[in-house]
Amino acid sequence: MSKIKAYLQLTRPANIVTAIADIWAGFAVAGGALVIFADQTRLIDSPVFHNLLWLTLSTIGLYGGGVAFNDVFDAELDAKERPERPIPSGRVSKGKAALMAFLLLLIGIIAAWNVSTLSALIALTVAVLAVLYDYWGKHQFIFGPINMGLCRAGNLLLGISAFPVMLQSYWYLGFIPLIFVAAITMISRGEVHGKNRRALKGGFLMYIFIILSIAALSILEGNRFFHVIPFIALFAYMIFPPLIKAMREQIPQLIGKAVKAGVISLIILNASLAAAFSGWQFGIIVLLLLPISIYLAKKFAVT
Template structure:
């Protein structure tokens, strides 16, 4: 009984998705150039940066887990009709218990970031507010909803960059990449229950292409060898385009759902591409190692 109850609480946090949020942090740390210190070896600086990486990873686990769990709290009545198998409508978790767990996770997220620096704490608090705003209000807005959701991921990437807060003023525009990618996923997911949203699917396809082109241009801007980044982008294309094209052709809600699931998991590949563009293919591979973990969890827990 205890293990099934724990499983229900874990379901609320979408564990496979949480791993994609860790990838945001690791990519942000790569943008900040901090992985070079971590991989150098045993010295006080590398140990301090590794500890900060761990704190920021814990922070994003709390922020993402709390944010998506609150989504189920606010959606309890709708889920009772559309997804009665979810933990709250099925009665496996009470709405009040889920709300408390969500709140505690968000607090942990902010407190963990505060162990790094105050800028990190401020970004974490902003992400927490944006997540709850999306759960309560944003997801019901056709235009602002996808932007709201994308801003949560923007904040998450910048939370990783904040390991070196002085670099935020230089690299904050990179936050537009997860903003566009996640806004595309959110647009596409609107048809997951009822289908018939071809315009949104085409819009999402266009936004995915923009993201790939922007990341593809980064090696030339940053001075990294293009061959270090392009294989990651090829993998990303392989993951997101075939299921989306099938969904566009059929308008079938199940295929739209599969397309959304593939894109959410592919956030890890987006982050691996970014990491490779700024820190080389080896760090890109380190971020990409999160992919099999997320795929394994996706078989056991719902992604959408």
């Protein structure tokens, strides 16, 4: 059982749930939620629902494999800074962790292929971007946050690709998770040593931009502003208090809490997008992933 838990720790289960929320939000943006709501009696037989399941499996593989490779490439550094992690602690060998990560990425690409060639190409791009970030991107001051944000942007677009034609209309939505995750990545740079006030302020401003963008989209896409208000309020409640505390004291423990809040709040961000495009009902469905992620975050590290 301890071996299984060690392998699960490599995949960051709580974070995988946030990746599933990306897919579900993209699915809602593309109109999939409205299709499902229109004919619930044949849900199990619906090709649209099957696409959602395949893309959900795809993101589990892509995210799990991506973060597992992160620990593979960081094994030597973690031996000094985080010796309790699975690889430096000896609970999982570096070779076996790399093999698991590769297989998970492969599963993610194959699952997306069952939806469309375009979905498979997006999944392949996400996999390449994830490995690039793990190996090189995270060490780059400017490109690192962008690289990580591109992974999330691709994940949202992967959800939209349930209806490939809709990517032509909504490709620009990838900028929302890109900016948000870039902000989280910036903030996380002080998680070990602290003292990163400049990055914390930058993250704060980027968070505000995200909230204003979602509010504007809710008005432009079907006048659903009042559908989105509760989700935006919850989003702000989750991300701002821990970030403000971290800005005041700049100590690793508080910065870590701000990062954790940001990662988990990805689900609320996605619920807000779902509500903006498909109504509060599907926003609630996406939001139901939040307690699952919070529970898993108590059992497994999110960073």
